[in-house]
Amino acid sequence: MTAIDKALxxxxxxxxxxxxxxxxxxxNIANSDTAGYKARDIDFAAALSQAEQSQGRFERxxxxxxxxxxxxxxxxxxxxxxxxxSPDGNSVDPTMEHQAFMENALRYQASLQLLDSRIKxxxxxxxxxx
Numbered sequence: 001m002t003a004i005d006k007a008l009x010x011x012x013x014x015x016x017x018x019x020x021x022x023x024x025x026x027x028n029i030a031n032s033d034t035a036g037y038k039a040r041d042i043d044f045a046a047a048l049s050q051a052e053q054s055q056g057r058f059e060r061x062x063x064x065x066x067x068x069x070x071x072x073x074x075x076x077x078x079x080x081x082x083x084x085x086s087p088d089g090n091s092v093d094p095t096m097e098h099q100a101f102m103e104n105a106l107r108y109q110a111s112l113q114l115l116d117s118r119i120k121x122x123x124x125x126x127x128x129x130x
Contacts, residue, residue: 007122011115013051017044017075018108024077025101028092035088039080039097047075 024040031037082091 004122008115008118010048010052011111011118014048014111015108015115017042017047017051018104018111020075021104022101022108025097025104028080028097029094029101032090032092032094032097035090037090037092039082039092040077041080041100042075042077044075050075 021042021044024042028037028039028041080091083093083096085091
């Protein structure tokens with residue numbers, strides 16, 4: 001693990017997980033009227049825990065490949081247990097999906113601001129600014 005990896009901490013992984021979750025939630029919203037579509041999501045806490053455990057480890061998936069330190073693997077995508085399934089088999093609750101999307105978007109923005117402040121701190125340390 002490099003000094004920059006240590007300084008950034010888990011912020012890059014959190015940002016990547018939030019982006020992946022945003023894609024899933026937006027897909028759920030877009031398919032709210034698609035017959036048979038099953039709402040999907042990730043267990044963010046479990047994915048974050050996995051990212052924390054693998055932080056700074058190098059994993060090779062092929063002899064010619066080298067993973068970047070701190071990279072996030074794909075979290076397990078699960079089907080959401082619906083409160084009610086529509087007659088056409090769709091399990092998306094648009095109200096719940098919009099709420100989850102907005103909460104995730106706010107947390108994504110907060111994670112982005114935290115990462116930005118850490119990067120600015122590293123830049124200032126390199127320049128010698130205080």
